[in-house]
Amino acid sequence: MLKEEHEVRVLGAPNYPAPVPPTVINIRSETSVPDHIVWSLFNSLFLNVCCLGFVAFAYSVKSRDRKMVGDVLGAQSYASTAKCLNVCALVLGILLTIGVIVLLGVGHVAVYQMVSEFMKKNRGY
Structure with a gap:
């Protein structure tokens, strides 16, 4: 008999009623969803062609609201729409300015x- 086995028999096995389940800690990672609210505000104030800047601002606010609630997919959807509207407003605004x-x-x-x-014509008189 080995020394360790003898110590286990003398001391006895641990008196746990059931095996201890492992502890799992779920940590939600913050998924960064850009809401483009500053860009939308700029477009709504300066490049509001066909109200695209204002609509982009509304979608940016909806994206921020969805992010605060925890709906990441909804926030990404609204943010994507806001980004498209911002790009269109920016391109149209630049083209119109030019x-x-x-x-x-x-x-x-x-x-x-x-x-x-x-x-020239009036000099002759």
Whole structure:
């Protein structure tokens, strides 16, 4: 008989009524869901083409609400919609801004040419 076996027999086996189940601790990891609320606010204030910025802001708020409740899938869905609306509002806003600048430049040149031709015609009198 080994020394360890003898000690077990002398001391006796532990008196546990049942085997101890393992302790499992579930830690919920915080899934980061961007809600794009700052981008939506910027678009709703400055690039609100066809109210896309405002609608994107509404979806961003819904995404934040879903995230606070714990509905990660709902939050991701609303955040994805807000992101698409923000991209559309940004692209359309930039295109419209460039278009307005081009139209103002072309209009300025056209007015300058009309005034210069008018001045040439009226000098003869």
